[in-house]
Amino acid sequence: MHKTGVPDDYIHHENQDDASIEGQAEQENHDLLPRPQERRELQKEGEAERENREDVIRVDANDEDLQKRGRKRTRNPNEWKRNIQKRLKYTGKAYVSTTGKEKSAKTIGASCxxxxxxxxxxxxxxxxxxxxxxxxxxxxxxxxxxx
Incomplete structure (x- = not known):
């Protein structure tokens, strides 16, 4: 650990040459590489993914509507038919019931x-x-x- 709190492997010392640093990086990368059998399996998976990706690209290129997809429509409960009927009913105005019958507006009946x-x-x-x-x-x- 350097006196600034930075780990030593992050600090480039003047006496180190670039070749030794590259050698360390290659050694670290070599440890991370998969074994030969794992490489073959990864290559097979990669080929399958590439084929799937090409199919998707072909479909997207042919269908411009999919590329110009917008946001999903938001709900507007105030304009729903059922809610309009309820609002008209509660305000005493004429409306069409859910069964399709026309209901007249509320009025005061004739007095006795x-x-x-x-x-x-x-x-x-x-x-x-x-x-x-x-x-x-x-x-x-x-x-x-x-x-």
Whole structure:
């Protein structure tokens, strides 16, 4: 270890010549080389990989669409048919149900008349205000907080 904290084999000393350094590198590389039988197996694997790579390159070269692939489409739940139906239903507007039936918008029905014991005709404005509040809430959770 050198006094700077760097290992000695990383520091080039002036008295070492380049030939001795190259000899050390060759010796280290020789230790890393595979044995002859392993070399043959690696060559066979390399040939198979090259053939596979050439097939892939041929396919990619023929098909330009694969090369110009973009990002995957992101979800947009607000535009899903089912969610649009739910939103229209909770706001009291006309919508088409999941079974295909057309549902009309929510409206206040006709009052009972003047002779009614509950005096429904006098509460008409309160009923209309309540219907508008439900429509403004826009979701089932918001409607639940009203009642």
């Amino acid at each position: 008349g003047v002779s009614c014991a509950l005096r429904c005709s006098s509460h008409f404005e309160a009923r209309e205000t309540l219907l508008r509040a439900i429509g403004a809430a826009g979701s089932r959770e918001n409607n639940d907080t009203l009642f």
